[in-house]
Amino acid sequence: MSLTLDNLEDGQSGTIDGLRLHQASTVRLMEMGLFEGSRVTVLRRAPMGDPMEIQVGDYRLSLRRNEAALVDIAS
């Protein structure tokens, strides 16, 4: 099983390998700087474990686990 963004521990970084979301979501994620080769760091998870706060480039955003599960991380 390949590694996905939601598998990363708090504080762990990885490099995006691919996006498997539907088209509109993929476009938006890419526009926000999440695409193959981008470095992402999981900072923490919200109180009930979802969503997750991640660092992309120089900023932070909140992403749901089920969406993070569709972001492949290069192993």
Added chain:
Amino acid sequence: MSPARFRVALAGNPNVGKTTLFNALTGLNQRTGNYPGVTVSWHVGQWDLPGGGVELVDLPGSYSLTALSPDEDLVQKLLQGLEGPAPSALLAIIDASNPERNLYFLSQLMDLGLPTVVALNMGDVAESKGLKVNAQALSKALGVPVVAIMAHKKDGLQALAEAMERSVGEGKGAKGPGLPLNGAAAADPAVIRGRYEWARTKLADVITRSEVGVRFSDRVDKVLTHRVWGVLALVLVMGMIFQSIYAWSQPLMDLLEAVVDWGGKLILSPMPAGILKDLLSDGVIAGVGSILVFVPQIAILFFFIAILEDCGYMARSAFLMDRIFAKLGLSGRSFIPLLSSFACAVPGILSTRTIADRKERLTTMLVAPLMSCSARLPVYTVLIAAFLPGRRIFGLIDQRALVLLALYCLGVAVAVPVAFLLRKYMRAGSAPLFLIELPGYKWPDAHTVLRRVTEQCREFVTNAGTIILAVAVVVWALGAFPRPQALFDGYQARRQAVELQVASAPVKAAEGAALDRQEQGDLMRQSWLGRLGRTINPLFEPLGWDWRVTMAALASIPAREVVIGSMGTIFSATGGDGNSGGLRQALSQARRDDGTPVFTIAVALSLMVFFALCAQCASTLAVIRRESGHWGWAAFTFSYMTVLAWGAGALVFHAAVAFGLG
């Protein structure tokens, strides 16, 4: 405003200080293009360049020109000149602390080919991150003027104006990477990567990075998004806001009440008694009073909302709350519209435009009026203050504050199943992508906060205020007419009889006052409003309402806050002893035809619960119609809310009576 020479559009990502810059450039010289609300409107103001004033349009903040949300759709319309004249030039604001993603959007803006000036903001934040962006080098790389500014300190604004004047004078259009801007081609992965590639190339010799320790903003974030401390902080912040509204607004409301009272006396005392004096005192002045008394609460609430938005905490609240909303098929993004609806559902519903998913947006819109808006607050506060004892629980919490909190919670508690059912029975759509930027924390800009507060208050007084005043006068008229001469003649005869038969002066005065009361009661009972209220009152008997309460509720269909003005008119007319000692006194003195009080705790509770859930607000329904594109949704909202309000009101009344509060 002198005629503008041309229009300049101000564009940028959200959270980069765009509104602050806009306010700094245009000062007070601006107007609102649509309904106010940070995310949904656009503002137009005058920006004074060295060569004269130009029109500056503040576009909604967006990440891209590919229209994903209605906000971004509006950006496109404004840029293409579909809303007012097309801009002749662009002022792009970018965040120096997050240059790459900002340059992605800039690449699209520059591909529009308009003369462009770039304002490089937040250099101080960038430096705290160990990031330095060289404005000159960036200008050289991009081929357009780049001016380093600090919007909140008003630094670099003169240079910005000069650069814009020069740029427009030269008329040279910006040149971006030249990639597709519209349709499917713009959303092609290769195009998006191409734009990021362009951004990286442009930034290569422009930025320098150095290692820095953990930043203050990050330390704050760690606490405020913590699973224990973060939730605690959220509860504390929300609790503090409600306590402030209750505690701080009261003295201001009392002051305003006193001023209106004093002003009313000043106008009324030289006037002869009669229908005109009645119109002024019971219609107009009572109406004005009930509008103004309302302003402190709105101001306080929007003061907090504006601060939370400006300092970056709003996004955290969405982050913390998302899991809960996700269960209802909504997202943390619904939190802001729903929270705003606690002030007023109208801006709340309008702010749902930031929700990209249509079904999530519609659901949020339809439950938004269940949030206890500030128009309900006077209904609550008047009834609570008049009928609930101010006991303290554990010597700390005022019992009345607790009831107020419970009423706020009621709307939320009802909204949960309603939202769930709406999502369930609305055809399932694709789950919305929940993506929220968590911007760095910053000190809120005083100017931005104050502007938000004053705008909101002015909007309320002019829009809602005129409806309230008009209804207060109409209700007064419905309650004052017809005026049968026989009724007056009858009482005149009885007064003369008392005059002749009673010797003792105090008894004479008391009987005279009693006759006055009876006369006014008779007048009211046979008025148009009284007839209507009596006719439909059986419908509201399960809620314990007297027909006059039913009358007031009827009169508040255009706007629920009207119920206060209406009750003021209805009860001061029937319970009046000559002095206008305020609505609270009039209400607690009101008696039914059999002499028992109109308002018991049970009735006050059922009335508050009814108003917590009913849809007595024409503006809200009109906005739902406009935003959903269908009258059907407005009618649906009115029906479901009225049924719920009636049921809950009846339930609470009978429960309270059972507990001996009747």
